[in-house]
Amino acid sequence: MLDGIRIIEVEGLGPGPFAAMTLADLGADVVVVHRKGGNPTPGVPERSVLDRGKRSIALDLKDADDLDVFRRLVAGADGLIEGFRPGVMEKLGMGPAACHAINPALVFGRMTGWGQDGPLSHAAGHDLNYISMSGALWYAGVPGDAPVTPATLVGDIGGGALYLVVGMLAGIMQARATGRGTVVDAAIYDGSAHMMNLLMSLRQGGGMPDARGQGILDGPHWCRSYQTRDGGWMSVQCLEPKFYAICLELLGLGDDPDFADQFDRALWPRATERLKTIFASKTRDEWADLFLGTDACVAPVLSPDEAAAHDMNAARGAWAAPGGVLQAAPAPRFAGQPDWQPQAAPARGEHTDEILAELSTK
Numbered sequence: 369m370l371d372g373i374r375i376i377e378v379e380g381l382g383p384g385p386f387a388a389m390t391l392a393d394l395g396a397d398v399v400v401v402h403r404k405g406g407n408p409t410p411g412v413p414e415r416s417v418l419d420r421g422k423r424s425i426a427l428d429l430k431d432a433d434d435l436d437v438f439r440r441l442v443a444g445a446d447g448l449i450e451g452f453r454p455g456v457m458e459k460l461g462m463g464p465a466a467c468h469a470i471n472p473a474l475v476f477g478r479m480t481g482w483g484q485d486g487p488l489s490h491a492a493g494h495d496l497n498y499i500s501m502s503g504a505l506w507y508a509g510v511p512g513d514a515p516v517t518p519a520t521l522v523g524d525i526g527g528g529a530l531y532l533v534v535g536m537l538a539g540i541m542q543a544r545a546t547g548r549g550t551v552v553d554a555a556i557y558d559g560s561a562h563m564m565n566l567l568m569s570l571r572q573g574g575g576m577p578d579a580r581g582q583g584i585l586d587g588p589h590w591c592r593s594y595q596t597r598d599g600g601w602m603s604v605q606c607l608e609p610k611f612y613a614i615c616l617e618l619l620g621l622g623d624d625p626d627f628a629d630q631f632d633r634a635l636w637p638r639a640t641e642r643l644k645t646i647f648a649s650k651t652r653d654e655w656a657d658l659f660l661g662t663d664a665c666v667a668p669v670l671s672p673d674e675a676a677a678h679d680m681n682a683a684r685g686a687w688a689a690p691g692g693v694l695q696a697a698p699a700p701r702f703a704g705q706p707d708w709q710p711q712a713a714p715a716r717g718e719h720t721d722e723i724l725a726e727l728s729t730k
Contacts, residue, residue, distance in 0.1 A: 375448070377399070377422070378449065380449075391536065400425075423723065425717060477552040479529070480554070481528075494523075496523070588633075601669035602652060619643075655668070672694055676688075
């Protein structure tokens with residue numbers, strides 16, 4: 369879908385590489401500029417899944433010759449992605465103004481937590497900090513417990529990387545129409561706040577009051593996970609009354625007065641305790657056999673390995689393990705496009721000679 373688009377990615381952490389991987393998954397030619405001298409980040413593998421489908425060149429942007437190579441890369445690119453604190457690229461002499469002097473149509477993508485300006489723009493932070501300050505963490509978790517969200521998904525990926533992808537694509541569309549590039553200020557703080565607008569629409573109608581545990585998505589017995597006899601978990605989210613009725617019927621609770629009024633907040637605590645006991649009476653797989661394929665909106669909580677082995681994945685191919693490395697396939701899917709084939713992640717600097725040869729011919 370993005371054949372003919374070239375993106376230059378300056379090596380970073382988390383959401384920046386994820387955004388660049390997503391663009392590579394969609395067919396863009398992504399050249400990641402890895403630092404010379406090896407991987408400086410503990411815990412990050414030498415060949416990361418986030419680098420799949422990219423080409424790698426190793427450069428030292430503090431070296432004059434390597435910086436000249438970087439400028440030549442910028443000259444032929446549609447977009448650039450960097451994830452440093454504000455001002456770092458400027459100190460290297462490759463901020464937006466310098467890059468636009470080389471390539472006026474460049475879309476300069478900046479991935480940060482707090483944004484390019486504001487009182488916290490230069491402060492350190494991580495996913496959980498950004499979403500806690502933006503309001504996105506408020507409704508996460510069950511009443512009385514600490515707010516908990518899936519690691520990095522709401523902030524780094526949802527509010528950060530995917531908003532950067534949208535911004536890059538919008539900027540490239542504008543550049544192709546006008547010849548003018550832009551700067552994309554993708555802040556996790558901003559994106560995770562924007563993601564709250566669905567809940568804000570529910571809040572307007574009284575469905576998500578400010579008090580935690582009182583909303584239709586963070587308080588009721590029919591919107592949470594329950595532990596099973598074998599230590600597994602089942603997710604329950606039968607919001608619509610017709611689906612709630614099916615869930616109760618399968619549980620043998622269709623005529624039970626504790627469950628009669630789905631939206632009576634006074635009944636939620638007792639109904640929750642009863643469902644805890646009920647779900648603890650069978651194993652996760654026993655419950656899954658009962659519910660899966662029905663409209664009860666109840667499903668087992670699977671690990672990534674279990675998800676990859678499930679019949680659902682056999683049908684959809686959402687997970688793959690090329691070379692023994694478990695990873696999810698690109699999304700969304702497009703009609704008329706070939707099925708995805710896993711792309712290997714390059715070694716650091718693997719394509720340096722190839723890319724330098726390309727630049728020498730231009």
